[in-house]
Amino acid sequence: MKDTLGVERPIIALENVEKYYGEYYALRGISAEIRQGEFFSLLGPSGCGKTTLLRTIAGFEELSGGRLTIDGKDMKRVPANVRPTNMVFQSYAIFPHLTVAENVGFGLRREPLSRDEKARKVAEALEMVGLRGYGARAAHALSGGQRQRVALARALILEPKVLLLDEPLSALDKKMREQMQTELRRLQRQVGITFILVTHDQEEALIMSDRIAVMFEGQIAQLDTPQQLYRRPNTRQVGEFIGVMNFLPATATVSDETHIEVEAAGLGRAVIAPDQLPGGWHPGQTQSVGIRPETMSILFPGETTDRRVAIGTVEDLSYYGDMTYYVVRLDGVDRPMTISMKNLVGRPVLDRGTEARVAWDARSLVLFA
Amino acid sequence: MKSLRLYAILYLIFLYAPIALLPIFAFNDGTVIAFPLKGFTLEWFKELLTIPALHAAVLNSLIIAVSSALIATCLGICAARAGTRFAFPGKKGILGLIMLPLVLPEIIVAVSLLVVLLQLGLPLGSWTVVLGHVLMCTPFSIAILNSAFQSLDVSLEEAAIDLGETRWSSFRLITLPLVMPGIISSLLIAFTISLDEFIIAFFLTGTNPTLPVYIWGQLRFPQKIPVIMALGTILVLASVILLAIAEYFRRRGVARTGQADAGGFL
C-alpha cells in the first residue's frame, strides 16, 4: 500500500479523534496510525473507550471531532455499510433464522456475482475457518466456537481492508480461547488483512498482536510492540495493567549525560542507562521505579551471585507447581513485592518468615513519574 | 404441596365452569337453561343459520376486528421498536400514555370518545368502533411485540449494515423475519380482543350492531337463550383456535431466536 511517492501509507489514520455523548467524553483526542497488514490490538479496562473507537472506525458511531481516514480516504459522512471494514461482533450476531451458508454469504447479496460463484466463495470461506460441510446447518444450533468461525468467515468473505474484532474470544472457555488465539493469528497471516482486536485481556493482546495501543479513560496511554510495552511501560498505570510490576519509591539524580543515578527504597543506589528512561524524562519528576517479578531471584542458602543483592523477609508464598510466587518485604520498605521463581531441580521452596536475599539488576529497573 | 395441587384443580374447575356449560346447553333439547338435561339436538345451531341480523352483525364484527388488528399491530410495531431500540427524552411518559387503556376502565374510554365524536358532529358507525378498538388493542400488541423486539440482539442489525445492507434493507432482511411470529400473534390477539369487546362497541356503534352488541340485545329474551348458547359455543371454539395459533407462533419465535421459553402472553 504505497502512494505515488513510494512511501508506506497507513491503512487507518486517526487524527485527534474525539467522541462525546453530551457531557461525557468517551474518546479524548486519539491519534494513531495503523499499518497495512498488521495485527493491532486496542487494550484497556472496561469503559476506557476501546469499543467506542472500534465502532467509530466501523461507522456505527459518528465522530464528534478529529479526522478518520481509511486507506487514504476521509470517512466523514461515509456510512457503515459502504466502509471497507467488516466486523466480528462480541455476541457474533449470527442471524438465527438463516443457515450457516446464508449467514456467510449474507454480504454477497449486493455483489455482481453468479449464484455458482457465490456458492463457491461461501464454500471457500467455510473451508478457511475449518467449517467445511457445515453450510446447510441451522445457525442457532452451533456451539460458541463454531459461531465465532461463522462470524469470521462472514466478515472475511467480503475481503475488507480492515477486519474489526470486538472482544471475539471473551465468550469462549479457556481451552477454546487459546485454540482460537493461535488460529486467528494464522488466519491473519494467511489473508494478510489488517486486524484490529479489542480486548481487556492483556495476555491475549501480548500473544496475538504486532502492536498494542493501551487505552485509559478515552486516551491512548502507550502504543508499542508487546515487548516494548512489557519491558518499558511509559507510566505506572500501563506497567500495572500489563503483567505484574512491583513499585518502589525512588529519587533520581543526573551526574552526567550517560549516568543517571537512582536511589530506590530497599534496593539502594543504581546507575541507569539513558535508554531505560521514558520519553521526555527529567530527573526531578522521578518518584518510583518498577521492577518485574521474574527479573529478580531469591538466593537459596549458600548460593552466591555477581548481581546486586537486597535483604528482606518471605511474608507469604503461592506454590504453582512449575513456579513459586513469593511475597517478600525488603528491609526498610512498607509495601511487600512479588518475586516469581522457577522451581528448578534442587532449588528448595523457602518457608514463610525466612530471610530472603534478593538478587536484581539495574537493567531491569523502569523509572516512573 | 398436595393440598395446593387440589386447590389448583378446584380453581381450574371454577375458571372453566361457565364455558363448560356452553356446549352442554347448546346441544340440550329444551328451552329452559336448567338441569336435568332433556336430550340431544342440533336445532339451535341450525337456527343460527336463519337469522339475517346475526349474519350482518358477524360480518360487521369481522370487518371491525380485522381493521383494528391491522392498525393496532402497525402502531404496536412502531411503539415497540421505538421503546426497545432507542433512547429519547420523555420516553416513559409517551409509552405510558399509549399503554394507559390497559388500566383505564373501558367505559371511561367509551364515553370520552363518544362525547368528542358527538361534539364534532361526526356520525357514529363501524369506523368509530374501530377507533376505539385500536386504542384498546394497541397496548396488547405492544406488550407482545416488546418481547419479540427485546429478544433481538442489536448487533444483528449492525452486522447486516456492516455487511453492506442499508438500514431499511437490514430491517427487512433481519429484523422483520425474526419478529414475524410476534407480529402474527399480535394480529391474532388484537383480532380476538376486538371481536369480543362490548362496551366501546355498545357506545360507539351506529345502526349496525357488532356481534357482542347483537348478543346483548338477545339476552333479554329467554326463548333466544339456547340459540345464544350455540353461538357462544362457536365463539369460544374460534377464540381457542385463534389463541392456539397465536401461541404456536409465539413459541416458534422463541425457538427461532434460540432463547429459553419464559411462558405465555402479557
Add this chain to the structure above:
Amino acid sequence: MIASETGSGAIPMIKLKINIKIKAWPRLGRSEAAQGYFLVAPPFLYALLLLAAPLAAIVLFSFWTQDYLTLDTTLTLKNYREALSDPLYGELLLRSLVISLAVTAATVLTAFPIAYFISFSVPPSRKSMWIFLITIPFWSSYLMRVFLWKVILGYNGVLNTTLTGLGIIDEPLSFILYNANAVVITLAHAYAPFAILPIYVALEKIDRSLLEASRDLGESRVMTFLRVTLPLAMPGVVAAVLIVFIPTIGDYVTPRLVGGPNGLMIANMIQTQFLKLNNAPMGAALAVLAMAMVTAVSLVFLFLNRRYLKGQK
C-alpha cells in the same frame, strides 16, 4: 464497498458513489433520539388525539350543564355539587368502591396460591401449558361468561337445581344472584388471569438459592415464605391489585346482568346519564369522580406498599 483507488480518474467516480448512498439513506446518520421520536410518533399521536384529548374533553364537559337538548357551556361546579349531595350518586360511588375492593381482595387472595403452585410445584416444561390453561377462559367472550354466571347462580339456575336435585338443600339459595355477592363472584372470575400472571412473573424471578439460603440460616418453611418469598413477590402482588382494581370499578356488564337493583355500580349510572337521560355533563362528572376515586385509592395503595417495603429493609 468502496473500490480501492488505483488512479486519479477513479476518484470522482468513488465520490459520486458515496454521495448517492448518502442521499438515498439519510436516516443512517440521524441521531438516536430523532429516530425514536420518528417511530413513536404514530402511536403517540393516535393516543394523544383519541385518548388524551377525549379525556380532557370529559373533564371540561363535567363543568358544563345540559337541560334536555341545550348545552350550557358556562363553567360551573353544579354537577359535582349534585353528585356529592344526592344520596343516589353517593351510594353508587361508595358501592362501586366497596365492590371493587372486595373483588380485588377476593381475586388476588385466591390467585396467589395458583401462581405459587405454578411457579414452585409445576415442572418447568409444563409451566407454559398451565399458563395457557389459565388464560383460555379469559379469551372467550366476556359477555357470554357473565351471562353464564347468571345461568349458574340463578334461582332456577344450574347451581340451585343441582344442589336441590342432590338433596343438599331444600330451597333454592337466593343470596347468590341479583346482588353484590354475584357481582363479586363474577368479576373475580373474569379478572383471575390478570391477577395470576403478574404474581407468577414476580415469583418466577425469585432466585431459588435465596430460599435455600434462608432455610440454611435456620428459618422454617413458613418463615422463609414470610420473610423471603412474600416480600420479593410484592411487586407482582401490587401490579395484580392495580390491574384488577382499576378496571373493575368501571365495569358495566356484570352489575347489569347479575347485580340486580342493589348491585348496580357507577358505570351503569354513567351509561344512563349519557344514553338515556341525555345528561352528558352529569355523566362526565360521574366519570371524572370515578377516575379520581380510582387514582386516589391506587396512590394510597402504592404509598402503603412503599412504606411496607421500606420497613422490610
